[in-house]
Amino acid sequence: MKETIIFDVRKLTGDALAWPALKGAAKLLKANGTVAFPTETVYGLGANALDETAIESIYTAKGRPSDNPLIVHISRRDMLNDLVASVPETAARLMDAFWPGPMTLIFKKRSVVPDKVTGGLDTVAIRMPSHIVARALIDLSNLPIAAPSANLSGKPSPTTAEHVIHDLMGRVDGIVLGDDAMVGLESTVIDMTGDIPVILRPGAITEMMVAEIAGDCETDAALKALKGEKSVPKAPGMKYRHYAPNAEVTVFTGDTVGIIKAFEAAIDEAAAGDYKIAILLFSEDLAVLNRLMADNTCGLDHAVLFDQGSAKDPAVFASRLFRDLRASDDFGCKRVLVHGIAEEGIGSAIMNRLLKAAEGSVIRI
Template structure:
């Protein structure tokens, strides 16, 4: 298959491919998504084939605005519209009761479905032009770091899908927050660009699912993407070091082998680069700027796949604000191999 590289000028072509059952890489503000017509079971099955994705890992339906919710969901609580008013379009997915029109392939057989209205205007325009909800997980091979540029996605999907629409680099850099509104209290299933604190500002009490901070067991079924399996992982094993930034940097410096790769905050680059001019070191961003860290985390993890590093050591921010999402992605990349200092 020849994968076309499209731009906003080719929006109608991308929409037609989706409507007709093809696969298209679409830009969002979080990461690039691998999109298919969410009402076409055969097209959705091709997503799983292209990614090598486990069939019990549900997908998210992307819609252009909140008015589409009633087409695909039932028993919609008032809180869904309150959250939509506050944070849509934006990096937030709501788990709601699904209608029968939504195929089992999208929901992994669950009676719920994840719904999201992305903030990227080109993404919404493509969905609106297609006239169908777009099922779209991150556009990477299953388990690898998510793509935040069209080039990242081409590395994994070139020749496997019909087209990729280049909408520039993603502004958030980590996948959407997933909040389950079928539970009482509402339950955070995956942290992302909308923080726990922002959800609490609208909903009051929010429970945090244990899968946010640990691996799910073999017998547990995920209600949302990214909960059960090792995700976001480069080829080399990752060790996450969390705690005071100065102490975590010093710990890595004293324990990492000379040939190991390093992901660190801006302030500690000299600590690693002065010891070896050839050691691969990736800059995560300033220790105090978590939004910048979120934009760089997947690029940092991916970059080491172009090197021969035997292991990767990563500094990790605290879990407040979007730091919870960054820590979640790093910890999953490391298989929850975490050292606290």
């Protein structure tokens, strides 16, 4: 077990570059240590992107396969030139539009970037986060920081400081305690090495948003494998089971009335079997289900109902998803049932995460 130093910046104000806590965290990074820190997407686990020993510490802390590429985080555009072979004009336009923010771009890499960062690929993924703490930490360390999500490999990504402490206390050198992640889903990953941008992982920056800037955009065929279509992933990182709680996850799609009735039946089944289930559903569904179950207090004792916000505001669903998947384990739930969302806009990213968590287990009603 490591001695993990806690750097609490939650109540600090003013210039983040002057915060002693962040200076202490940056000192650890400069010494090739591992430091978890907040970003606007999820919490990241960072280390010096140019040192193989530091990178190996990330994989060890997470229990992450070493062929899984990491995203390199920068705080200034000029840092990009030292890491990538060239910056296509289309990539520059996307950076102008969406950086700093939840967008990762893949470029051909320079030799200075270790193979351990890229999983042996000749490309490197780069992101400039918008979170004030993340940007200041990178500036203070004066290093590009490789950082996957700050969770144990395969588990739901952490969106709060408490999630990070739960997973990584004693496994990393430092944890920066900040505010909760705003977006709640990892960044959109876009391959810029071909003729047009190709989305390898959906996120808050949608295909339509990219196409409006770039003129064209595609989503990689490997993502269709989550819907039962066969395809070969283009990059190690596009593994199948991710984001999963200990409980078995099932996603329900189709007719809303039928889905609510299926949830009601599942609650009765849980009560009969004397186990707990978690249900993630929209505010509108929750109101209906509560009316249906008003006289069934025994059944409700076996169900934990998580409000994912209105179906009209999918950004709320995104911000709460990982939090509620983790909470299902805290409540000791055996199963997690989720009302799926239309794959439009950020809904595509939500369903991408859900289908991986459920290992493709979908019930269409």
